Amino acid sequence: MGDPPRSTEITPAAATSYYNALGLPISASLKDICKAYKSLALIWHPDRNRSNKEEAQAKFSSINEAYRVLSLSKKEEAPCNEQPKTPKNIYNSDCDGFIISNPTLISTTSNRISLPTTPASTSTNSTGNGTGTPPNPSTPTTDGASFAKMASKRTAPIIYSHSNSTPRTKLPPVEKKLVCTLEELCHGAVKSVKIKREVVSHFSVIVQEEETLSIDVKPGWKKGTKITFEGKGDERPGFLPADIIFVIDEKRHRLFKRRKNDLELGVEIPLVQALTGCTISVPLLGGDDMTLTIDDDIIYPGYEKIIPDQGMPKPKGNSGRGDLCLKFLVAFPSNLSDEQRSEIVDILEEVS
Numbered sequence: 001m002g003d004p005p006r007s008t009e010i011t012p013a014a015a016t017s018y019y020n021a022l023g024l025p026i027s028a029s030l031k032d033i034c035k036a037y038k039s040l041a042l043i044w045h046p047d048r049n050r051s052n053k054e055e056a057q058a059k060f061s062s063i064n065e066a067y068r069v070l071s072l073s074k075k076e077e078a079p080c081n082e083q084p085k086t087p088k089n090i091y092n093s094d095c096d097g098f099i100i101s102n103p104t105l106i107s108t109t110s111n112r113i114s115l116p117t118t119p120a121s122t123s124t125n126s127t128g129n130g131t132g133t134p135p136n137p138s139t140p141t142t143d144g145a146s147f148a149k150m151a152s153k154r155t156a157p158i159i160y161s162h163s164n165s166t167p168r169t170k171l172p173p174v175e176k177k178l179v180c181t182l183e184e185l186c187h188g189a190v191k192s193v194k195i196k197r198e199v200v201s202h203f204s205v206i207v208q209e210e211e212t213l214s215i216d217v218k219p220g221w222k223k224g225t226k227i228t229f230e231g232k233g234d235e236r237p238g239f240l241p242a243d244i245i246f247v248i249d250e251k252r253h254r255l256f257k258r259r260k261n262d263l264e265l266g267v268e269i270p271l272v273q274a275l276t277g278c279t280i281s282v283p284l285l286g287g288d289d290m291t292l293t294i295d296d297d298i299i300y301p302g303y304e305k306i307i308p309d310q311g312m313p314k315p316k317g318n319s320g321r322g323d324l325c326l327k328f329l330v331a332f333p334s335n336l337s338d339e340q341r342s343e344i345v346d347i348l349e350e351v352s
Contacts, residue, residue, distance in 0.1 A: 171242035220313035261322030274299035
């Protein structure tokens, strides 16, 4: 389209070209123009089209030019008793002056998103004498690179604005539960967690994006262990992004119970094996089995057998693993004949 004319009086052919750039009929209202511009600017912003940046830059420039010319023309057509058309207020009406002449320069010094007057206005603060001072690192800057990248999956945007005069504070952290099995906490695992969060786009627009975070679960982690992802929480204009904190929770196991670094396993055997000895197959965490023979002890209710180094990995700095504690349950017969009872009494009286 070239540079826009200095006057807002445009030829019918030029007007048609501008309306076509915004995908609008010539009868479109100022609000229609604003709405189309905001939508197309989000779609064709060069930072969102890195694979075809040259085409996006050209489209973005055409959209900006069309919006600037048509919005000025519409505002000059408004009744003269509404408000004088001065440079100060000409962008300050229905559309909130939503013009970005450079995709990386967005003015946020007022409560509206406005057209930058000079490139320097986005990198210095005027002191009234023509000199500039660097922006405070703790305050929001106007460089588009300071905002979070825009995601591919977005919901309808909500427009916000903020002032550079407010120091930025960090939003409160967000805690999420990360459920892990005992096997994962014993041997380690990589967990992928999909999160949804609200981020600030280049236009001070709040949009929702999805991201998948990878968490490397270390062997020996316990319930309550916290993993922090800095700046991966929600964003708000004027604030530093929140952190996301994942808190480890243990999924209940069908066989084992954890006691710090040790594991407990219940084993049920019949009374005859408890009295005469037995050889049993003991399941281990992870799917293996080991054979255990007990022939020199009488197994009574509450009897425990410790198997070393078959528990959970010990914390960092302590080598080895905890123990596996077998807790025996003795299954007594439900029925005995009189003769059997008499024989048992005779035997037990001899050993008591």
